Amino acid sequence: MNKETISDSQGFSIVTLFFLGSIAILGTASEAKNDSWISILIAIVLSIPVIFIYARILSLFPGKDFFDILTIVFGKWIGNFFCIIYTWYFFHLGTLVLRNFGDFMNTLAFPETPSIVSILFINVLCILSAKYGIEVLGRSSKVLLIICVIVLLIIQALSIPQSHFNYIKPILGNGLLPVLKGAFSAFTFPFAESIVFLGVFSSLKKKNSSYKILFSALLIGGVIISIVQIRNIVLIGNNVLSSLYFPSYIAVGRIHIGDFFERMEVTVSIVLVASIFVKISVCLIATCKGISKIFNTKSYKSIVIPTSLLMSYFAYFIFDSTMEMLNFATVVYKFYVIPFQIIIPIITIIFIEIKRKKGILKTT
Amino acid sequence: MLIVIFSAYILIFLNDQIPLYKQGLKKDFYLSTVILTLSLIISVLITLRIKLPSPSRPLEQLVKLIVERI
Numbered sequence: 001m002n003k004e005t006i007s008d009s010q011g012f013s014i015v016t017l018f019f020l021g022s023i024a025i026l027g028t029a030s031e032a033k034n035d036s037w038i039s040i041l042i043a044i045v046l047s048i049p050v051i052f053i054y055a056r057i058l059s060l061f062p063g064k065d066f067f068d069i070l071t072i073v074f075g076k077w078i079g080n081f082f083c084i085i086y087t088w089y090f091f092h093l094g095t096l097v098l099r100n101f102g103d104f105m106n107t108l109a110f111p112e113t114p115s116i117v118s119i120l121f122i123n124v125l126c127i128l129s130a131k132y133g134i135e136v137l138g139r140s141s142k143v144l145l146i147i148c149v150i151v152l153l154i155i156q157a158l159s160i161p162q163s164h165f166n167y168i169k170p171i172l173g174n175g176l177l178p179v180l181k182g183a184f185s186a187f188t189f190p191f192a193e194s195i196v197f198l199g200v201f202s203s204l205k206k207k208n209s210s211y212k213i214l215f216s217a218l219l220i221g222g223v224i225i226s227i228v229q230i231r232n233i234v235l236i237g238n239n240v241l242s243s244l245y246f247p248s249y250i251a252v253g254r255i256h257i258g259d260f261f262e263r264m265e266v267t268v269s270i271v272l273v274a275s276i277f278v279k280i281s282v283c284l285i286a287t288c289k290g291i292s293k294i295f296n297t298k299s300y301k302s303i304v305i306p307t308s309l310l311m312s313y314f315a316y317f318i319f320d321s322t323m324e325m326l327n328f329a330t331v332v333y334k335f336y337v338i339p340f341q342i343i344i345p346i347i348t349i350i351f352i353e354i355k356r357k358k359g360i361l362k363t364t
Numbered sequence: 365m366l367i368v369i370f371s372a373y374i375l376i377f378l379n380d381q382i383p384l385y386k387q388g389l390k391k392d393f394y395l396s397t398v399i400l401t402l403s404l405i406i407s408v409l410i411t412l413r414i415k416l417p418s419p420s421r422p423l424e425q426l427v428k429l430i431v432e433r434i
C-alpha cells in the first residue's frame with residue numbers, strides 16, 4: 001500500500017474547514033449572548049495549550065496515528081481500551097455532524113425531503129473521499145477553503161448595509177461569567193475537537209508540521225468563526241438569534257441590496273456543505289482507522305462503506321427531534337467530551353514524557 | 365423498499381467485500397462483512413419503523429449524573 005502524505009497547506013485547509021463544520025449553521029457560545037464573539041476569542045486562547053499537547057503527541061511519533069501511540073504508551077490492554085473509546089467518540093462525532101446536516105436540510109433547505117436522504121447523499125461523497133484517502137481530501141480542501149473564504153468575504157461585505165452595530169452593545173453587559181461559560185462551549189465545540197486529527201495526521205510530510213498546521217488553523221479558523229458570529233449578531237440581534245436553531249441561515253437571509261440582490265442564504269449552504277463534507281470525512285477516516293487498529297486489519301479502507309452506512313443510520317435514529325439534537329449539542333456535549341479532549345490526552349503526554357525521561361520509550 | 369435495500373446491499377457486497385476475499389484479505393473481509401450485516405439489520409429495522417434505542421439518552425443521563433455529583 002502506498003504511503004499517503006499531505007502538505008502543510010493541505011493540512012491547514014482540512015483543519016480550518018473542520019473548525020467551520022457545524023459551527024457554520026449552529027453557531028457556538030450561545031451562553032454569552034451578544035458577547036459570544038468574545039467567548040470565541042477567549043476559547044482560541046484556551047485551546048492553545050491543548051492544541052500544543054495534540055501537536056506534541058503527533059510530533060513525537062511521526063508516521064504513527066493516535067491509536068498506534070496509545071498502544072505503544074499504555075500497552076496492549078489499556079491501549080486497546082482507549083482505542084475503543086476514541087473510536088466510539090470519533091464515530092459519535094461523525095454521527096452528530098451528519099445529524100446536524102440532516103436536520104438543517106430537513107428544516108430549511110429541503111423541508112419535504114426525508115433527512116435520511118440528505119444524510120445518505122453527503123455520506124456517499126464522504127465514502128469516496130475516505131476511500132481515496134487523506135491526500136484527496138487534502139487537495140479538495142484546498143479548493144473548498146478558497147471558495148468558502150471568498151463566499152464568506154462577499155457575504156460579510158454585503159451584510160454591512162443591514163448591520164446594526166448597536167446590537168453588540170453592551171459589551172460584557174451580563175458580566176464575565178456567561179462569557180467564560182460560552183468560551184468553554186466554544187473550546188469543546190469546535191476547537192478541541194481537533195483531537196480527531198491525532199487519528200488522521202499520521203501522514204504529515206515533516207515532523208513538526210503538526211504544530212504549524214494546528215496552531216495556524218486554530219487562529220485563522222477561530223477568527224473566521226468570531227467574525228461570522230459578529231455578523232450574525234449585528235444582522236439580527238441576540239434576542240432573535242438565541243431563538244433560532246440555525247442562526248447563520250436566517251441572518252444571511254436578511255441581506256438584500258436593492259430589490260434584486262436577495263435570498264443570499266444559499267451561500268450559507270455552500271460553506272456548510274463544504275465544511276461538513278470535510279468534517280464527516282475526517283471523522284469517518286479516524287473511525288475506520290480505529291476499528292482497523294482494534295481488529296488489526298490490513299487497511300482501514302476496506303471498512304469505509306459499512307462504517308459510513310452505520311454512521312448514517314445512527315445519525316438518523318440518535319435523536320427524535322431537532323430540539324433534542326440541539327439540547328445535546330449545547331448542554332450535554334461540552335461535559336461529555338472532557339475525557340476525550342482534555343483528560344486522556346494530558347494523561348497520555350504525561351506518560352510519554354515520564355517514559356522518555358526513564359528511557360523506556362524511544363521517540364524521535 | 366426492502367427489495368431496494370437488499371439489492372443495494374448485495375451490490376455493495378459484490379463490489380466491496382468480494383474483492384477483499386479474492387485478494388486474500390480474509391480478516392478485512394470478515395470484519396467488513398460483519399459491520400455491513402449490522403448496518404443491513406439496522407436499515408431493515410428503520411424501514412419497518414421499529415424504534416431503535418438511542419445511545420444519546422443513556423449518555424446524557426450518565427453525564428448529568430457525573431456533573432451533578434461534581
